[in-house]
Structures are given as C-alpha cells and as structure tokens.
Amino acid sequence: xxxxxxxxxxxxxxxVALTLATLYFTxxxxxxxxxxxxxxxxxxxxxxxxxxxxxxxxWGINTNKKKLSH
Numbered sequence: 001x002x003x004x005x006x007x008x009x010x011x012x013x014x015x016v017a018l019t020l021a022t023l024y025f026t027x028x029x030x031x032x033x034x035x036x037x038x039x040x041x042x043x044x045x046x047x048x049x050x051x052x053x054x055x056x057x058x059w060g061i062n063t064n065k066k067k068l069s070h
Contacts, residue, residue: 003051006063010048017041
C-alpha cells in the first residue's frame with residue numbers, strides 16, 4: 001500500500017476528527033447525526049494512522065510530497 005497522504009492533509013484530518021469528537025462529547029451534535037459524524041472522525045484518524053486514503057486511489061490523488069532522489 002503506497003502512502004498517498006501528505007503532512008497538510010493529515011493535519012487537516014486530525015483537526016476535523018478532533019472537532020467532530022468534541023462536538024459529539026459536548027452534546028452539541030446528538031442522535032444519529034452525532035454517531036455518524038463520530039464514526040466519520042474515526043475513519044479520518046484511521047486513514048491518518050496508515051498514511052493511506054482509499055478514496056484517493058481511483059482518481060490518482062496523491063498529497064504526499066515525498067522527495068525522490070535521482
């Protein structure tokens with residue numbers, strides 16, 4: 001599995017996931033919507049931890065700006 005997520009992408013995902021978790025646990029968002037958004041936040045954190053987003057693959061998106069040595 002090739003890494004396809006860059007540092008900025010991962011940072012944004014962590015911020016969004018933490019925001020969603022905060023909103024859920026402070027009861028700002030509740031019910032089915034709250035559970036859905038919390039699960040979405042967990043998925044974001046999983047993709048950050050493995051440096052791979054499966055939704056990027058079909059479109060060939062790669063935000064990883066790894067420098068290649070020649």
